[in-house]
Amino acid sequence: MAVTIKDVAREARVSVASVSRALNGSANVTEITRRRIIGVAERLRYVPHSAARSLITRRTQTVGALLPDLFGEFFSELIRGIDLAARARGLHLLVSSSHGHSSEAAAALRAMQGRVDGVLVMSPHVDATFLSEHLSSGLPAVLINTPLDDSRYATLNIDNYGGAFAMTQHLIDRGFRSIAFVTGPHGNFDASERQRGFDDAVARSEKSIDVQILRGDFSEESGYRIGRQLCETRARPRAVFAANDMMAIGMLLAFNEGGVRVPDDVAIAGFDDIPISRFVNPPLTTVRVRIADLGRSALEQLALQLDKQETIHPQEQKPSCDIVVRASCGGSDPSATGPGHGARRPTDISRNSSGGES
Amino acid sequence: MAVTIKDVAREARVSVASVSRALNGSANVTEITRRRIIGVAERLRYVPHSAARSLITRRTQTVGALLPDLFGEFFSELIRGIDLAARARGLHLLVSSSHGHSSEAAAALRAMQGRVDGVLVMSPHVDATFLSEHLSSGLPAVLINTPLDDSRYATLNIDNYGGAFAMTQHLIDRGFRSIAFVTGPHGNFDASERQRGFDDAVARSEKSIDVQILRGDFSEESGYRIGRQLCETRARPRAVFAANDMMAIGMLLAFNEGGVRVPDDVAIAGFDDIPISRFVNPPLTTVRVRIADLGRSALEQLALQLDKQETIHPQEQKPSCDIVVRASCGGSDPSATGPGHGARRPTDISRNSSGGES
DNA sequence: TTCGGACATGCAAACGTTTACATTCCGCGC
DNA sequence: GCGCGGAATGTAAACGTTTGCATGTCCGAA
Numbered sequence: 001m002a003v004t005i006k007d008v009a010r011e012a013r014v015s016v017a018s019v020s021r022a023l024n025g026s027a028n029v030t031e032i033t034r035r036r037i038i039g040v041a042e043r044l045r046y047v048p049h050s051a052a053r054s055l056i057t058r059r060t061q062t063v064g065a066l067l068p069d070l071f072g073e074f075f076s077e078l079i080r081g082i083d084l085a086a087r088a089r090g091l092h093l094l095v096s097s098s099h100g101h102s103s104e105a106a107a108a109l110r111a112m113q114g115r116v117d118g119v120l121v122m123s124p125h126v127d128a129t130f131l132s133e134h135l136s137s138g139l140p141a142v143l144i145n146t147p148l149d150d151s152r153y154a155t156l157n158i159d160n161y162g163g164a165f166a167m168t169q170h171l172i173d174r175g176f177r178s179i180a181f182v183t184g185p186h187g188n189f190d191a192s193e194r195q196r197g198f199d200d201a202v203a204r205s206e207k208s209i210d211v212q213i214l215r216g217d218f219s220e221e222s223g224y225r226i227g228r229q230l231c232e233t234r235a236r237p238r239a240v241f242a243a244n245d246m247m248a249i250g251m252l253l254a255f256n257e258g259g260v261r262v263p264d265d266v267a268i269a270g271f272d273d274i275p276i277s278r279f280v281n282p283p284l285t286t287v288r289v290r291i292a293d294l295g296r297s298a299l300e301q302l303a304l305q306l307d308k309q310e311t312i313h314p315q316e317q318k319p320s321c322d323i324v325v326r327a328s329c330g331g332s333d334p335s336a337t338g339p340g341h342g343a344r345r346p347t348d349i350s351r352n353s354s355g356g357e358s
Numbered sequence: 359m360a361v362t363i364k365d366v367a368r369e370a371r372v373s374v375a376s377v378s379r380a381l382n383g384s385a386n387v388t389e390i391t392r393r394r395i396i397g398v399a400e401r402l403r404y405v406p407h408s409a410a411r412s413l414i415t416r417r418t419q420t421v422g423a424l425l426p427d428l429f430g431e432f433f434s435e436l437i438r439g440i441d442l443a444a445r446a447r448g449l450h451l452l453v454s455s456s457h458g459h460s461s462e463a464a465a466a467l468r469a470m471q472g473r474v475d476g477v478l479v480m481s482p483h484v485d486a487t488f489l490s491e492h493l494s495s496g497l498p499a500v501l502i503n504t505p506l507d508d509s510r511y512a513t514l515n516i517d518n519y520g521g522a523f524a525m526t527q528h529l530i531d532r533g534f535r536s537i538a539f540v541t542g543p544h545g546n547f548d549a550s551e552r553q554r555g556f557d558d559a560v561a562r563s564e565k566s567i568d569v570q571i572l573r574g575d576f577s578e579e580s581g582y583r584i585g586r587q588l589c590e591t592r593a594r595p596r597a598v599f600a601a602n603d604m605m606a607i608g609m610l611l612a613f614n615e616g617g618v619r620v621p622d623d624v625a626i627a628g629f630d631d632i633p634i635s636r637f638v639n640p641p642l643t644t645v646r647v648r649i650a651d652l653g654r655s656a657l658e659q660l661a662l663q664l665d666k667q668e669t670i671h672p673q674e675q676k677p678s679c680d681i682v683v684r685a686s687c688g689g690s691d692p693s694a695t696g697p698g699h700g701a702r703r704p705t706d707i708s709r710n711s712s713g714g715e716s
Numbered sequence: 717t718t719c720g721g722a723c724a725t726g727c728a729a730a731c732g733t734t735t736a737c738a739t740t741c742c743g744c745g746c
Numbered sequence: 747g748c749g750c751g752g753a754a755t756g757t758a759a760a761c762g763t764t765t766g767c768a769t770g771t772c773c774g775a776a
Contacts, residue, residue: 047471051412052762076434113405281639410732
């Protein structure tokens with residue numbers, strides 16, 4: 001059926017060893033035979049059997065990506081970034097999602113065992129025991145946005161704290177004195193870091209700020225619900241900072257429905273800068289996370305580990321976040337309702353978040 | 359280093375064959391030894407080496423998905439649907455994107471060779487020669503939204519024609535007599551089918567319709583550009599049907615900027631029903647494609663081929679599309695500006711597209 | 717001419733499974 | 747007690763590569 005290295009060898013009248021050497025660019029094979037072999041291989045459409053090769057080289061040229069979910073723009077961007085970098089390195093990409101259940105994550109991790117040379121794990125829920133339990137110790141791994149501070153693993157955490165700190169500061173600078181923060185799901189690392197940034201920025205401010213904490217769960221649904229409640233209440237804050245964009249957008253819709261004007265009655269800010277956020281009305285002020293870059297960096301970090309067979313000392317990287325000012329907080333150009341189209345409509349003003357972290 | 363089946367065999371004092379049989383649930387092994395073996399395997403954290411297994415079983419338990427791109431909500435949804443179905447069947451998912459270049463697609467296809475038991479190919483550009491050239495003939499494949507009408511491959515094409523036909527009919531029924539159609543990129547199968555649906559619906563109508571064809575390329579950018587032009591022109595159509603949602607949204611933004619009211623001055627309709635489309639203002643009337651379902655169906659179709667070693671006669675399936683009426687065409691509830699939140703705000707009215715195809 | 721050495725090539729083991737076939741074991745009927 | 751049959755278990759081949767080592771060849775120097 002399939003053409004194997006033996007067929008090529010026979011056809012080219014050499015041994016399988018020479019075929020292997022010729023095709024792998026190894027030394028010690030004359031140019032003339034190499035050409036002959038390559039010619040035959042192409043004519044026969046020979047493709048090396050990857051399983052056989054993996055069996056002996058112990059490399060699969062594949063990396064796994066374990067994500068909490070595959071829904072929404074955040075993950076789509078992340079995968080895109082990972083794929084781009086993987087392709088550039090000739091690596092294949094095996095994706096898997098855990099749907100938030102750590103049992104599924106464990107199963108996925110176990111199933112990937114042996115199929116991948118390394119894994120990218122993004123799971124805001126993992127703890128130390130989980131990983132040491134299910135991640136086979138030798139496997140190179142890069143942890144994305146993960147609470148774990150285990151020096152055995154390389155980590156890549158976006159600067160949730162700094163971004164939230166900067167955004168909160170921005171809101172205070174803008175003159176808002178009563179600010180609500182909408183939290184993410186309980187126990188989620190990103191969510192708690194963002195809240196910590198908010199808290200600290202408020203605490204550090206010399207102004208006295210009236211603070212409200214509202215419990216969300218990152219879903220647009222929960223943002224909408226909270227928005228409706230805020231429409232009713234008398235004690236409506238002057239600004240609301242949601243822990244992610246989807247909730248901010250849910251709130252925005254509730255406000256639009258309830259006749260509460262944004263940003264005139266209440267300002268809204270989000271976190272993530274998912275593509276949608278510039279399409280809503282008014283466009284959302286938010287914290288920009290370069291999602292595709294995050295994926296790319298993670299893969300490159302992993303590839304680095306793959307190259308050195310020595311387990312290099314894994315590092316922690318912390319990509320910074322910028323704040324992007326649009327109209328939902330009364331941005332510099334409140335009349336703008338559309339997105340920034342490249343250079344055409346430069347309504348996005350960004351400002352780096354560095355300096356927020358203590 | 360890694361624990362192999364031999365280690366388990368030695369520890370359990372049986373032969374490797376028995377271990378294999380016990381772990382694979384094969385018959386002919388007493389319950390008592392099976393238990394002992396499984397116990398040992400778990401204690402040793404034995405994980406079968408998938409390459410070794412693949413080498414002999416000629417199965418990888420992996421399917422490949424070759425997509426034109428990984429950018430945007432459409433693909434994110436599609437992957438999600440595929441992943442869901444794959445996971446349910448215990449299959450792994452290898453993703454790859456071709457960035458629109460057929461050379462990259464060829465490389466990706468070739469690289470997947472031997473790593474996957476079958477492939478899902480979505481490429482609106484492939485032609486017959488391309489596939490027969492790069493898709494090894496034995497490999498089960500399912501073609502998604504692909505022009506090819508080759509009975510050797512199973513295909514899954516959404517009803518582009520029917521959806522566009524129904525939407526056009528809807529616009530005509532609504533009383534619009536001058537309608538523009540914004541095309542997709544030249545040579546794109548989905549795009550041309552949608553245009554064909556539009557053309558036929560216009561031709562079939564007993565009303566006389568004033569038609570304009572505008573050239574887009576599926577990008578939000580191109581929609582925006584066309585929108586700006588329509589703001590200027592005197593000969594502005596009363597309704598515009600864009601071949602996909604992203605272009606419709608781009609146009610919408612241009613109109614909002616240019617002071618052209620939607621739907622009062624001009625109605626807009628799109629195609630795809632990507633999640634964003636219900637978040638824009640006004641919410642977009644569009645043709646709903648159940649994207650995740652499409653991915654799921656494709657994978658199930660592929661799994662079917664995988665199960666039967668006999669190459670079953672591959673089928674063509676054509677999932678239907680519904681039209682979703684929202685405010686951008688002067689929907690039934692023009693005051694609604696928000697999305698339908700589950701059952702809370704039933705502003706989406708859908709209508710099946712069946713009957714459009716000749 | 718002989719010898720050594722560099723270099724091209726071949727041989728065969730090894731990777732970790734599955735599985736066809738052989739062997740052993742056990743109970744049962746005669 | 748013996749043989750028989752079926753179930754449980756073992757043995758070893760096979761999958762398609764890569765690679766260490768052996769072999770062969772050719773050329774130049776002594």
